[in-house]
Amino acid sequence: PGDIFINEALHPLAPIEKYRGSFSEVYLVRERKTGNFYALKCVKKKQLHHSNLENEIKVLKRIKHDNVVGLEDFYETRTHYYLVMELVSGGELFDRILDRGVYTEKDASRVIKQVLEAVSYLHQNSIVHRDLKPENLLYYSSEENAKIMISDFGLSKMADHGVMSTACGTPGYVAPEVLAQKPYSKAVDCWSIGVITYILLSGYPPFYEENETRLFSKIMKAEYAFHSPYWDEISESAKDFIRHMLEKNPNKRFTTEQALSHAWIIGDTAHNDNIIQSVGEQMQKTFAKSKWKRVINATVVVSRMRRLQLSHADPPAPAPAPAPAPFFFHLNVLVLKCCCMHLSFLFNLFHFLKCVCVYIYMYL
Template sequence: MTESLKNDYRLCEELGRGQFGIIHRCISLNSGESFACKSIDKRLLCDSTDRECIEKEPKILRVLGGNANIIQIHRLYEDENWLHMIIDLCDGPDLFEQISKRSGAFSESEAASIFTQLIKSVSCCHRFGVAHRDIKPDNILFDSTRKLKLADFGSAEWFGMNERRTMTGVVGTPYYVAPEVLSGREYDQKVDVWSAGVILYVLLAGVPPFYGETPVETFEAVLRGNLRFPTRIFKSVSPEAKDLLRKMLCKDASRRLSAEQVSRHPWVINGGQTMING
C-alpha cells in the first residue's frame, strides 16, 4: 500500500472486486469520516488502452466534481504498482441489486425518483463534454441517504464542450449499449441517453426492451431497435412515460432527445405523477 495512504486512511472491509482492483471501506484518520478506497493494481493492466482508461477516470471525476449525483473523488495516491482513489462511500444496494430483489416493476413515482437523479448526472456529464458510455444499473450507486451516485467512469470519453467531436469504439454492456455503438459507426453523447432509456424501461416493465438468449442475440435485438410496449406489462404505465421512452429509445440518434431535453420532459418534471396515475 502507498505509504502516504496508510498515514491518512485506515482500510477496512472489502466492498467489491473488479478486473483490475478492489474496493475497501476506509476511514480518514484525521476526521473519522468513512469513504471508499478504489485500488487499481497497475501490474494487471494488459495494454496502453487499459492504462489510458485508468489514468482518465480520476481526471474526469475531478472535472465533474461538485455534482451531488456523481461519485466524488477526494484524494488520489499512486506509486509504481498501485493507484488508489478515495471516493464517496455508497453502502446502499446499487440499482442492479434493487431491481434483482423486486418481484415486479417499480411504480412510476418510484421510477421517477431514481430516473430524475440519473438524468441530472448524465446532463452534468454532457455539459462538461464527457460521455459515460457504460450506464447500467451496476454503475448506479446509492449512499446512506438514498442519494443516487453515477459511478465507474473507466469507459468514459471526452467529446468536447465547444467543438463537439464524435467517438468510436465498441464499449458498453449488453442490454444497455446503443445501436450506433454496435454498428461500428461514429457516435455522440446520446449513447448515454439510450442507456438511461433502457434503465427507465426496466424500472417500469421489470424486463429489458431488447434481449436474447445469448449476448449475440441481445446485440442483434438492440441493432433492430424494435421498441414494443406489451399490453400485459404496460397496461398501467402512462402515455407520458411511454412517450418519453419512445423519444429516448429512438434508433435514429439525430432524432433522439438530448439529456437536457429529457430532463425537461413533462413526465420527469412531474415526478412520474400523471393524469392517469394521480
C-alpha cells in the same frame, strides 16, 4: 497489508468484500484528522489496462456533482494506484427495489430524473459516460430518500469535439449507432437511460434474445415492444418518454435537456400504483440479485458481428414466448461449455495416469 495504506492521514478499517476483484480491492478508510469515511480503491498495476484507469482519473478530477461518485484524492506507489473515493453505502439500484414493499412509477421517475441531471452535467462538460447501466447506479446511503449516484467512469470520454468512434459499452444498453460502427455522440447515453427506464418499469430489458445475432439486430433496428400484461398498468406518458429515448436516429433522440422537460419527469403523469410485484418478479427472473455482471465489451460485439456478417435484413423470426427470455442466457451456455471442457480434460488425465500405472506394474 504491504504498501496498500501508504498515506498516514488515512486509517484502514476493513475491506469491502463486495468490491474485491482480480486487480483491485476497495477498503473502508477513515481520515484521521476529520473522522470522515471514504472508500479507498486499491488497483494493482500488474496486468492493468492503464489507459482506462488514467482516463477515469482524468474525468473524475474534472467533475463534481451531487449525483456523481466523487474522487477525493489520488496516490501512486511502485505496485498500486490508490483512489480515495466518496463513500457510497446504499447499495445497487435493483437490490434496493427488490427489497422494497412499495414501488411506483413515480419512484422510477425520480430515479431517472436524478440520472438525467447528472448526465446533463457531464454532457455540459463535454463528458460522455458510455457505460450507463443499473449496476453503475448506486444509492448514497441506506436512508429511504437517499440520492442516486453514478459510478464507474472507466469507459467515459472527454468528447470536446462531440464525435467518437471507439466501440465500447455493454450490449444490452449500447446504442444502435455504436453497434453499426458509425461515429457517435453523447446521444448514446440517452439511449442507455431509455433502456434503464424500460427495465425500471417492467423488470426486464427491451431487447432480449437467446441468439446474439438476433439480439444485435434488434438493437440496431430499435425493435422492442410494450408487452402485455407487464405494461398494461404503465402510463402512456412513461411509454412516450421511452419512445423518445429509444429513438433509433440519434439526431431525433431526446437530449438530456429535452428529457428533463418531459411531463413524465417534471409533471404528474407518472402513476402512483404499486408495481413492485410484477416488476420484482420479472427482475428476479431476468437478473440475479447482487450478481450483475459486465457482459462482453462492445468491441468484442463488433468483431463477432464482422465474423457473423450480420446484415440489416430481418433474421428468421423466433418462436413466440409467453414471457421475456433471460437476457444473459448465452452466458450460461458459455459456462456450461467451459465445464464440459474441464471434465473432458480431467477424464483424459485420469486415463493417462492409469496407463502409466499399468506400464510401471508390468515392466518395472
